[in-house]
Amino acid sequence: MTIDPVATKTEPRRVQLRVESVIEETSDSLTLVFSHLGPDGPTAFTYRPGQFVTLEIPHPQHISVARCYSLSSSPGIDDLPAISVKRTPYGHASNWLCDNAVVGLTMSALHPAGTFVPARWDRPLVLLAAGSGITPIMSILKAALVSHDQQVVLIYANRSPKSVMFADTLNDLVQRYPTRLTVSHWFESERGLPTFAGLRDAVPVDPGSDAYLCGPAGFMELAVDVLVAAGVERDAVHREVFTSIHTNPFLDASLQEPAETAANVGTPVSAEVEGTSYSFRCPPDTVLLDAMLQHGIDAPFVCREGTCGACAFTLAAGEVEMRGNDTLDDYELGKGMRLACQSVPVSASIEITID
Template sequence: MSAQNVEIDSYLLPVVEVVEETHDALTVALEVPAGLEEAFAYRPGQFLTIAVPSDSHELAARCYSLSSSPHDGGPLRVTVKRTAEGYASNWIADNLRPGHALRVLPPAGIFSPKDLDADLLLFAGGSGVTPMMSITRTALAEGTGRIVVFYANRDERSVIFAKEFAELAAAHPDRLLVVHWLESVQGLPTQDQLKAFAAPYTTYDAFCCGPAPFMKAVSLALRELDFPRERRHQEKFVSLAGNPFGDGFSVDTAEYEVGAGDGDGA
């Protein structure tokens, strides 16, 4: 997509809610204005690209997976986890509040099941659970397949969507199995342990999102089990080159637009 087209296709969305998920993760709900429903129609597992004001001369554009389900309607929800060196994630956590607005690009990405009736094996590490929540919610509501989630975290307080997964598993005991793996208790999952976990589910479509070492271990484990390439999916976010919102969109514009929805004009 050219810079000119991206600039035309970016939109300002009001922030309607900010929800604290854990001590270091939050969910931002964005309202889709009337008339933009088609532009923001999305598939489970897709992401939004968000413009964040930067303390440098360059705009901070970051991609965040949607944790909401297109089945539910309502606001778009992205879940953001603070990282020690992450400028954008810390800015969002420290500054964003209802009444603000964010400029975003329409949903994008191919990390989405082609068939919601398929059996799904979902591997999530840390904040990599965000697209998995969207996939799980949508597949349970619209599909018929079974879903197995392997969710790895540092410790119990780091588990995002713990309550939501428990409620979904209780509501769909015949279709959803969620297994939590805590580094504080079990150590980091090894390739052999991941292989043993996945072995009963070799006919499932596998999806993986999380830290690079975790995704590599999952990928190698699935290859050892002879998962065909077309049934192995990974979500990888790379650093964006330049300004995907176009040359006409600047840091100053981003700073102004974030507060554009404030009632007091701040």
């Protein structure tokens, strides 16, 4: 089906989430369990292991700010979606949530997004996390153990045993899956910062593994070196990279009204966006995301800065030039993934798919 998108007005990609439970994980972190409020009450919430949601957080100087939080729950396993938040020094959003989140609080959010999602579940998994980087790793870990049958190794770095998030859940999973799950903790209070030699001893020598990493940049860079040295293929190593976003999609006018766009100017684009087909033109020197929003197409996005991966698409035909990329790795680029907020068409026509 091909739709004339110029005449289509889309609803904003926002949802309403209600806090149903607040769980204290550590002295400075908590998990918020949500229900998804539809027009007629609670409804299903669709996401994939490893994805994140973007919340609108009140702010005294800026009306609101947008912040991305990984889902620590796992679809089909946990009854309700959940995020886990750790206080950060001078972090407005994390401190606001830790101080104000109570049962019954309703918040605006964007649909789940992100590419930190396993594309296959038939290979051993090596998961490395540091601090609150455990949140998307927990989602992937539970999905692997409950819904699949591969071996899983988790290496989790923290300041001390008291700062381990999901400690009880991890202990329970080790008891339930003793032959498939191995968990190794690294405590800075006992061993100092993670080292190459220390992590190398904990990483199994299995070149057929897929690896997923989340934590501070220095930790992930070290982990990549360790994994490659252990024989894991570089394109099988995936990192979740989050940086503070400077735009606010909740206040972006393009979420509200499609702009008038010349129908016959620019590069012809055939796009399949979450199962719906569109044909439109991308004006010269315009990124694909802007062109889609101008044509009223409900394309996913969050940061518009090339850092979150929410607008990732697969390039099926043609060529684009990316102005920036802080989230897609070499493996994803090799599969044809690109970022709509950074991609400008440079061929006569292009075909793209957004799942």
